[in-house]
Amino acid sequence: MTPGSPSDQELAAVRDHAVRHRDELLEHLIGWVRIRSVSSNPGNSPDMIRSAHWLAGTLRDTGFPEVEVWRTEGAPAVFARWHAAPGAPTVLVYSHHDVRPAKDDHWEQTPPFEPAVRDGKVWGRGASDAKGQVLAHVWGLRAHLTAGNRAAPAVNLTFLVEGEEESSSVHLAQLLEEHRAELAADLIVLSDTTTWSKQAPAVCTGVRGSISAVLEVLGPYRDVHSGAVSGPAPNPVLELARVLAALHDDAGRIALPGFYDDVEEPGPAERRGLAELPYDEADWLERSSTRSVGGEQGWSVPELLFVRPSLEVAALLAGDPVGPSQGAIPSVAMADISIRTVPRQTVSAVADQVRRFVADHLGERVAYRLQIVEEQGQEPYVTPEDLPALEVLRTAMTEGFGRPVGRMRNAGGSPAHLLATTLGVPLVFFGTGLPEDNWHDSDESLDVDVLLAGVVTTARLWSRLGAG
Template identity: 60%
Template sequence: MPSQPSSEHDTSEHDTSDGRTADGGDTLDDAVAAYLEADRTHMIDRLAEWVRIPSVAGVPERRSNLLRSAHWLAGEMRSIGFPVTEIWHADEGEAVHGAWCDAPGAPTVLVYSHHDVRATKEENWDQTSPFDPVARDGRLYGRGSSDAKGQVAAHLWGVRAHLAATGRTSPAVNLKLLVEGEEEAGSPGLARLLDEHREELAADLVVFSDTLLWRTDHPAACTSVRGMLGARLEVYGPFTDIHSGAVSGAAPNPAIELGRLLGQLHDDRGRITLPGFYDSVPDLPQERRDELAKLPFDDEDWLARSHTRSVGGEAGYTVLERLWERPALEVIAMTAGDPRGVSRAAIPSMASADLSIRTVVGQSVHEVADQLRAWVDERVDGRFGHELTVSMPTAQEAYRTPEIRALGTLVGAMAKGFRVDVDAVGRMGNAGGGPADLLATAVDAPILFFGTGLVEDNWHDSDESVRFDVLAAGAATTAHLWSALGAMTPEEALAAATGAAAGATTD
């Protein structure tokens, strides 16, 4: 836990835990909403300016743009009033740190996100070029508009709304930001940054903002992320690519062998066949199944929003259970022969596949890596050579938020931000990963997840976009969250939740 400026909780004139503004006027809900509505055009323009900076991760020729993006963000934070803004150099991209800690006795909250973006294929974009953002039909199109510059922008907008609506000159909580520049590359330098800046990042609570919502009309609090392990399998056949007319029928074909291996990764019930893979996967509690079943879901809506052709996966589980509570293994790239240009009619000397394994709480990525190695060694035919490379430096463990009062406070803030009844705010998970477990361990603080993305925002794909109204609702959520948490002591925020409310209030 970080040391606080004072052990006495701040009960100044700015305390708005009763839901009213500092001057006793309209309710905090109305004041926040009014500010966000009046400032919407400005906020969208600022986000569009940031999206124009092509801060692509993992591309050396774009490296300088990561620094430009970091400077843009640092300047935006200073314009809001953050007294501390710093740029930290990591392995593959700059991180931006900000701090505004003028709330004695209130919790210290660290907000985590990232400003680097995925590479693009401009020829696949129909709405606009990836870094030429356009506003159209209530959305902003452009790479990073949702993942995750939009999420960071919602936080900045939320701080502005929080200050304007309450009349405060500083946030009701001690607020810190860490927006890294290499998340899309697997955060290879984050562990070092967390270790080197342990004191500056000390916090009672971490808000992790690189996640999805369920639907605009039915927001849900994310309470878990899956872990992630990447691997590359190469299978070798002939010593060189060789004309099939000369050796066809007798030569070892690595593409066929690789296809045979990949076809064995799942059994006929959709279960992963690595030895011992499910030994550490816990049974899915009925309580969690009931939580997920409360979310509105039908196959047609899901297929349309996710742009997928059909529903499949592990037998015995619903789509949402498969996405958020069960492990998965996907092939995300395959190469053999002549994938581009004119075919040489040759048997390839090598075939490769990139694998992405998603783990759940209870599993260890190190154990899964050993299971994958054993599976490959056992099943590759002796006529072929092979090499398996497992990306342990960028592997991430799964994480689940504990049932603390601050989680219920987030649910209450989401109800206010999205203008729905608190009972309409569901629970969900995040199918992807992220360095949540690393952050929780390094900072020694629990994680709350809150993001403003939707599955239809097309993360990592062409025509990525974000909805204006979702950004506004996200900003309103954080504005209310800071007011509510600011009315608590750190001990109260981290206390175990009791009963159905789990503290689901912003009072």
């Protein structure tokens, strides 16, 4: 052990605490998952308030002397503060308690808000994204206090668990500005990410940005019987299909004008780290529930996921998709386009590229509406490579998972850039999700062993940061 670092005895005590309290932790998670905290559905507003108060009570029970529920024009956030370590770093833990919508008839393991434990997993909406990640911190703190025989954490801890991350964090910027003093910190830990696999954990060093666009192509003024106008009538489905097909070239590169001008190429160390991740195509296809591997040519799957931009069509709608065909040319065809960006790309620049592309590729026979809410876009963020806390986190993860830790980034987006730039401090990532956890899909789950490894990791992180 290095001088001043936490002892092996404390590590053993942390692991023992995690195992002994496993069932209590799972009961906590099950109770929280039962609350339908779907932020995008106004009908679930009472559930969002119940979810916030559930977490607030749990944080008080853990020992936080200061806990508040911050109301917004949307869903509430939970704030907690425990600052009793003069001279130690102040760390802000960020995550969210809202979840994605779920349809009961699409789930096979259990109804989404009737969680169950089986086969070493907790099944239910929000189990992994991100209620389990929040509770890894809660129970990690409890283990940290007990194992170290501490009356307070070794660092000054602040929690901010918002209620609108799954709705683009629409009020987070306002919260950060209004409560800048209460949220002041030396370091941010964002827990809303995945690791590579249960057998090969990896520290996350960055996230891609995200931009969403909705394109509506307008043809006839109303749905028109195809037998009456077929041929001369403008068909918005065909026009939309031509635009979508032109978004990528034959090599899988995104065809927006100037799109790659600002793309930061990964350095040799980054590419070496991604190459060291244990990747097997058959294993990846099974874990990701995908049928094949494609994308931009010349890049590996980990590189495509973490350090290259992407553009996907997330939804496509035209005509009457329910029941027998109406035999009509639709008046409107709609596509929801999702773009993931990498460092040096910006929301505003990419939004302009989308606008120019659509204007250039849609003919005069149809009209269109293009909606891009730039304020809801997220910029990419990468943790500084020389940040000492990154190595501390890597060491804590090695202890938590009991094996060497690789390096990766996260394929999805998050408000990391907003948090780091508004508060003016660096940010590291730690999450207990896995690609096979089915975030945003049916049968979401959380691996119990990974959750317990997260508990040990966070407990050790506070000890090591507090030891300087």
